[in-house]
Amino acid sequence: MALGKYEGGIDIGGTKISNMRYADDLVLLAGTKEELQRVLRMMEEQRTDGKMERAFQDQISSGQKAFGRLRRIWKDKNISIKLKIRLLRAIVIPSVIYGVECWVLKKREEKKLLAFEMKCLRRICGVRWEDRITNERVREIAGAQDTILIRVEDIQRR
Structure with missing residues (x-):
């Protein structure tokens, strides 16, 4: 900047x-x-x-890479969804929201964060977009009622 x-x-x-x-x-x-x-x-x-938008997109890309590196875990049927969600929250989400204290989120960025999170949750739960299952139902299956935005707001409030 x-x-x-x-x-x-x-x-x-x-x-x-x-x-x-x-x-x-x-x-x-x-x-x-x-x-x-x-x-x-x-x-x-x-x-x-565009500088802030690029920085924000870099954080999303970082999360995508972290998620991709764990693809064998996401596919493993012997690992519970509960454990997979814990790994998502411990490894992937922090890589996306690193530096969130300095962010000024607009609706556009909020939508991108939620879309990234839902893509991860659907993949972990084995739910495809074509299955026409609502985001709320996917959250129920995953046991992930709190969104990434709630975590961001908590961090920014501190």
């Missing part, structure tokens, strides 16, 4: 520091609450240039 236009931050030893970066994490620094809100609005405006 480009913060080139942002001139705020805090003064440390005569140097203005506006952010700290490590790997793919970003910490924004601001002297006041208003200044922080201003930089967050700048970040939101940058969403239209």
Whole structure:
């Protein structure tokens, strides 16, 4: 994300520091609450240039790869659905929602997260789209009443 236009931050030893970066994490620094809100609005405006959408799609791709690496487990009839769901929640979902604390989710992203989750649940339960079984019924079969969005909201609330 480009913060080139942002001139705020805090003064440390005569140097203005506006952010700290490590790997793919970003910490924004601001002297006041208003200044922080201003930089967050700048970040939101940058969403239209596709950078945030690409980052979001990268997280979905990460989850797809994690799910794919476990395909033998999903297909194994000797492993219970309950255990498969626990693996989904422990391995796959965290790879998708990594960094969710910084996300600003719109309806479009929420739909993509739910679609990804349902695709995983259907695969685990052996339910094909053509079977015309509702998402609610698939959740019942999987014993997965809480959605990925509930987990995201819990993390963002902390």
